Amino acid sequence: MTVMADERELRDDALNGLELSTRLDRIWRTPSGLLGALMSVDHKVVGRRYIVTAFAFLLLGGLLAILMRIQLAGPEQTFLSADKYNQIFTMHGSTMMFLFAVPVMEAFAVYLVPLMVGTRNIAFPRLNAFSYWMFLFGGCFLWISFALNVGPDVGWFAYVPLSSLQYTPTKRPDVWAQMITFTEVAALAVSVEIVVTVFKLRAPGMTLDRIPLFVWAMLVTSFLVMFAMPSIMVASTSLILDRLVNTRFYDSSSGGHPLLWQHLFWFFGHPEVYIIFIPGTGMVSAILATFARRPVIGYPVVILSLIATGFLSFGLWVHHMFVTGLPQLGAGLFTASSMLIAVPSGLQIFCWLATLWDGRPVYRTPLLFVIGFIVIFVLGGLSGVMVASVPIDTQVHDTYFVVAHFHYVLIGGAVFPLIGAVYYWFPKITGRMLSERLGRWNFWLAFVGFNVAFFPMHILGLIGMPRRVYTYTADMDWAHLNLLSSGGAAIFALSFALLLVNVVISLRSGALAGDNPWDASTLEWATSSPPPPQNFDRIPVVKHRDPLWLDHASLPVVAGLSLERREVLLTSLAEAEPQIREASPEPSIWPLLTAIATTVFFIGSIFTPWAVLWGTPPMAVTLIGWFWPGGSKEDEE
Amino acid sequence: MPVRMRTALVPFATLPLAACAGRQSALDPQGLQSNQILNTFFVFLSVAAVVWIAVTIVLAVGMLRRKRAADQPLALHQPFERTAGRVVFVLGLATLVIVLGLSIVSYAGQRTVFAKDEHALTLKIIGHQWWWEVRYEDDSPDKSFVTANEIRIPTGQPVKVELESADVIHSFWVPSLTGKMDLITGQKNELQFTAKNAGVYRGQCAEFCGLQHAHMAFAVLALSPDEYGRWRDHENRSANSPTDPLGKQGERLFRARGCALCHTVRGTLAGGQLGPDLTHVGSRTTIAAGTLPRTPATLGAWIADPQHIKPGNFMPKMPLQSDELIAILNYLEQLK
Numbered sequence: 001m002t003v004m005a006d007e008r009e010l011r012d013d014a015l016n017g018l019e020l021s022t023r024l025d026r027i028w029r030t031p032s033g034l035l036g037a038l039m040s041v042d043h044k045v046v047g048r049r050y051i052v053t054a055f056a057f058l059l060l061g062g063l064l065a066i067l068m069r070i071q072l073a074g075p076e077q078t079f080l081s082a083d084k085y086n087q088i089f090t091m092h093g094s095t096m097m098f099l100f101a102v103p104v105m106e107a108f109a110v111y112l113v114p115l116m117v118g119t120r121n122i123a124f125p126r127l128n129a130f131s132y133w134m135f136l137f138g139g140c141f142l143w144i145s146f147a148l149n150v151g152p153d154v155g156w157f158a159y160v161p162l163s164s165l166q167y168t169p170t171k172r173p174d175v176w177a178q179m180i181t182f183t184e185v186a187a188l189a190v191s192v193e194i195v196v197t198v199f200k201l202r203a204p205g206m207t208l209d210r211i212p213l214f215v216w217a218m219l220v221t222s223f224l225v226m227f228a229m230p231s232i233m234v235a236s237t238s239l240i241l242d243r244l245v246n247t248r249f250y251d252s253s254s255g256g257h258p259l260l261w262q263h264l265f266w267f268f269g270h271p272e273v274y275i276i277f278i279p280g281t282g283m284v285s286a287i288l289a290t291f292a293r294r295p296v297i298g299y300p301v302v303i304l305s306l307i308a309t310g311f312l313s314f315g316l317w318v319h320h321m322f323v324t325g326l327p328q329l330g331a332g333l334f335t336a337s338s339m340l341i342a343v344p345s346g347l348q349i350f351c352w353l354a355t356l357w358d359g360r361p362v363y364r365t366p367l368l369f370v371i372g373f374i375v376i377f378v379l380g381g382l383s384g385v386m387v388a389s390v391p392i393d394t395q396v397h398d399t400y401f402v403v404a405h406f407h408y409v410l411i412g413g414a415v416f417p418l419i420g421a422v423y424y425w426f427p428k429i430t431g432r433m434l435s436e437r438l439g440r441w442n443f444w445l446a447f448v449g450f451n452v453a454f455f456p457m458h459i460l461g462l463i464g465m466p467r468r469v470y471t472y473t474a475d476m477d478w479a480h481l482n483l484l485s486s487g488g489a490a491i492f493a494l495s496f497a498l499l500l501v502n503v504v505i506s507l508r509s510g511a512l513a514g515d516n517p518w519d520a521s522t523l524e525w526a527t528s529s530p531p532p533p534q535n536f537d538r539i540p541v542v543k544h545r546d547p548l549w550l551d552h553a554s555l556p557v558v559a560g561l562s563l564e565r566r567e568v569l570l571t572s573l574a575e576a577e578p579q580i581r582e583a584s585p586e587p588s589i590w591p592l593l594t595a596i597a598t599t600v601f602f603i604g605s606i607f608t609p610w611a612v613l614w615g616t617p618p619m620a621v622t623l624i625g626w627f628w629p630g631g632s633k634e635d636e637e
Numbered sequence: 638m639p640v641r642m643r644t645a646l647v648p649f650a651t652l653p654l655a656a657c658a659g660r661q662s663a664l665d666p667q668g669l670q671s672n673q674i675l676n677t678f679f680v681f682l683s684v685a686a687v688v689w690i691a692v693t694i695v696l697a698v699g700m701l702r703r704k705r706a707a708d709q710p711l712a713l714h715q716p717f718e719r720t721a722g723r724v725v726f727v728l729g730l731a732t733l734v735i736v737l738g739l740s741i742v743s744y745a746g747q748r749t750v751f752a753k754d755e756h757a758l759t760l761k762i763i764g765h766q767w768w769w770e771v772r773y774e775d776d777s778p779d780k781s782f783v784t785a786n787e788i789r790i791p792t793g794q795p796v797k798v799e800l801e802s803a804d805v806i807h808s809f810w811v812p813s814l815t816g817k818m819d820l821i822t823g824q825k826n827e828l829q830f831t832a833k834n835a836g837v838y839r840g841q842c843a844e845f846c847g848l849q850h851a852h853m854a855f856a857v858l859a860l861s862p863d864e865y866g867r868w869r870d871h872e873n874r875s876a877n878s879p880t881d882p883l884g885k886q887g888e889r890l891f892r893a894r895g896c897a898l899c900h901t902v903r904g905t906l907a908g909g910q911l912g913p914d915l916t917h918v919g920s921r922t923t924i925a926a927g928t929l930p931r932t933p934a935t936l937g938a939w940i941a942d943p944q945h946i947k948p949g950n951f952m953p954k955m956p957l958q959s960d961e962l963i964a965i966l967n968y969l970e971q972l973k
Contacts, residue, residue, distance in 0.1 A: 161822050258806060258822050259821065294711075295710070298721070325824065347729045353692070385684075389746070394817055467843075
């Protein structure tokens with residue numbers, strides 16, 4: 001199709017050096033001004049916004065945690081009322097899971113995956129912009145509701161019938177359920193983009209067995225999102241329908257059942273844990289290879305472990321329901337399937353340990369966080385084996401033991417690698433290094449604070465403290481450990497304050513990073529820091545799993561992409577052989593307008609079913625605008 | 638005057654009064670089931686400790702040992718790579734064997750914990766926001782009765798509790814005796830346990846059930862079989878009729894001021910079904926579902942303003958004159 005155009009158009013083999021860069025920059029640059037910023041479809045711009053927004057929600061969620069720790073630091077405290085506390089613990093869980101943990105991982109993927117696979121933009125960049133706006137609006141919707149005292153107060157799991165209209169006649173559960181819809185739309189969109197980017201936009205020569213481990217991790221995560229999130233969308237939408245138009249999916253008095261909610265919720269909820277953890281493992285693999293100064297041992301083992309984890313994660317949701325009165329043999333089988341996931345997780349840990357064993361570790365802050373991750377996560381995994389056991393779970397379920405367990409897994413397994421990743425990729429994203437001195441303080445405060453805050457909770461659970469209680473009496477012997485835990489939480493919070501200080505200072509006056517400050521091996525380090533709008537002047541050709549270690553001086557490249565319009569190179573799925581040049585969308589305001597129309601529709605429909613009627617035309621209009629044939633050269637030819 | 642009365646009583650209510658709370662710890666097993674669970678837990682804990690220490694040691698040694706040459710990241714030593722691969726494989730297999738072994742240990746423990754005894758003493762427990770209705774049911778109706786927030790059982794005898802919910806999901810948990818089981822709307826669950834020793838064991842709702850989830854506790858009093866038999870005979874009786882003028886006035890006011898709309902006192906005209914049965918409230922150890930020990934002061938403070946002690950609970954603050962409050966309190970204290 002494009003053969004005829006060849007004679008007319010300017011290709012990147014015609015220019016070199018600065019002239020080439022300038023020309024590409026002009027084509028790929030986000031337009032200036034406020035309108036331009038709102039139109040941006042650059043994965044780096046969107047990714048940066050995504051990361052910053054997700055961290056803002058981390059900060060908010062963390063503040064809520066501090067409020068809870070103040071309330072629980074002593075018995076019979078009246079710092080928070082029961083009503084405020086219930087809103088706060090619900091908001092903490094929902095914010096951390098839906099507005100921080102999942103989005104922040106996707107945010108890093110949005111920024112990094114196109115760079116790591118050596119392409120110029122993410123697949124479906126306008127969908128990507130739309131996804132960010134939906135995430136932003138959904139998060140703001142939740143937090144504005146909270147500020148207006150309509151914050152959800154039925155737990156991040158919103159069990160029916162407590163969350164039904166009969167027992168919670170306010171709008172609070174609707175806000176929660178619709179926030180889910182927002183964030184799930186955003187997450188599903190990103191997942192599709194990541195899968196297509198990884199499958200079709202890889203640099204020539206990046207065969208399946210040369211894909212960086214972080215990219216593999218995000219690929220598996222994206223599939224998990226696509227299979228797990230529909231379950232929660234079905235669940236939360238039917239909850240809204242039950243509450244709005246009395247559909248009775250969950251009403252046991254008319255043929256529904258409350259356990260249906262639990263099955264749907266946990267069929268999503270358990271894979272969700274791995275949606276958060278698997279990207280963390282990808283970050284660990286990336287950081288470990290760079291700072292152990294050798295490739296991760298067992299590349300195929302790690303990938304197969306990721307895939308096995310993905311599959312297994314769908315077969316163990318019932319361990320959240322061991323005390324709902326299920327048949328005993330069935331529950332016992334879910335014990336075995338839950339523990340089985342220790343095998344792929346264990347294999348990855350063993351590969352990382354072997355890598356460190358053989359490597360020559362350079363102890364910079366990112367590696368410190370990875371080592372902290374191993375120590376904490378293994379402990380969390382082992383307490384996970386305990387809670388997988390039916391008899392043990394009947395004691396520790398819904399107690400502080402479980403609170404300790406999943407914070408070890410989620411903070412240890414995802415947040416520690418994430419903070420490591422911030423230190424690791426900050427130079428790439430901003431062009432400046434974070435302070436190493438503050439970084440060390442940050443790590444040690446986080447490591448000590450975390451363990452002091454969360455380890456005592458294991459014991460609290462065993463000595464009888466249930467979760468989600470806004471207070472406890474003095475005669476329960478829980479006061480000392482709670483006080484200790486609150487003290488640890490304060491130290492842990494301080495470590496995040498230090499990270500923030502470090503970021504602010506380093507943004508202004510950090511040392512300049514250069515292209516590849518860590519001498520890392522993957523393609524994102526082959527371009528400048530921060531990368532130019534076009535990512536790479538020429539698309540690299542990959543001949544090895546660690547291209548930059550193989551070829552320090554000059555990376556081989558392909559040429560032939562257009563210099564007159566946005567173009568990316570599509571390659572084949574397995575072998576990454578070049579197939580076709582493909583136009584990449586120009587900036588557009590329509591994703592934002594569509595997101596606004598969708599937001600109005602979503603928020604309206606928790607108040608009246610008529611919103612489905614009057615909310616659809618604006619969405620249709622914006623979508624028509626979005627997909628209006630733009631008359632690109634490709635279309636004309 | 639009534640206002641002053643209330644404010645005078647309130648401080649008593651918030652005093653942290655110890656001693657009657659009872660044990661509430663999975664680490665302090667006083668029942669056959671909790672004992673079994675703790676044994677299973679210790680097996681898991683030992684394995685976990687060994688694994689965690691081993692990983693930490695390997696990590697530490699790996700970090701400290703002498704290293705390969707730097708700056709040659711791709712100069713890999715092939716024999717090492719092969720050995721490492723084999724070691725990872727063997728460790729993976731070991732993990733598999735360990736988790737399968739632990740699954741079997743777990744299932745064996747589970748069978749013991751959930752073993753059923755045909756001749757267990759049966760109680761029905763119905764969860765309410767935020768209190769526990771306890772029904773002792775017998776084949777003959779004149780031996781069946783209802784009480785609340787306090788369960789008395791004989792030691793050494795298996796007890797079966799049938800669990801139902803009147804509203805949202807709750808969870809029945811007495812860690813010193815056994816693990817928990819949910820009370821689910823529209824479903825009947827059951828749980829069996831046996832108390833080994835006499836004592837007071839505190840339980841608490843473990844499933845978030847709304848505003849006052851934190852204040853939904855109860856006490857299990859394990860008594861010697863003789864003592865239990867005597868208690869049951871007594872509890873089965875109707876309420877004492879007060880003989881003193883103040884008590885009689887209290888009984889009248891109990892009905893006149895609306896208490897009886899929600900509460901039952903067997904043997905009187907008070908037959909409300911929404912709140913706890915108060916037939917023998919004077920012999921219970923706690924009030925407001927384990928929130929406070931029952932003393933005249935706390936009970937008085939509770940009646941004066943239930944919303945102060947347990948905000949959001951469904952007992953309204955009744956407009957009572959102070960002399961009325963004293964009469965009702967006097968009456969309730971006599972319901973031994």
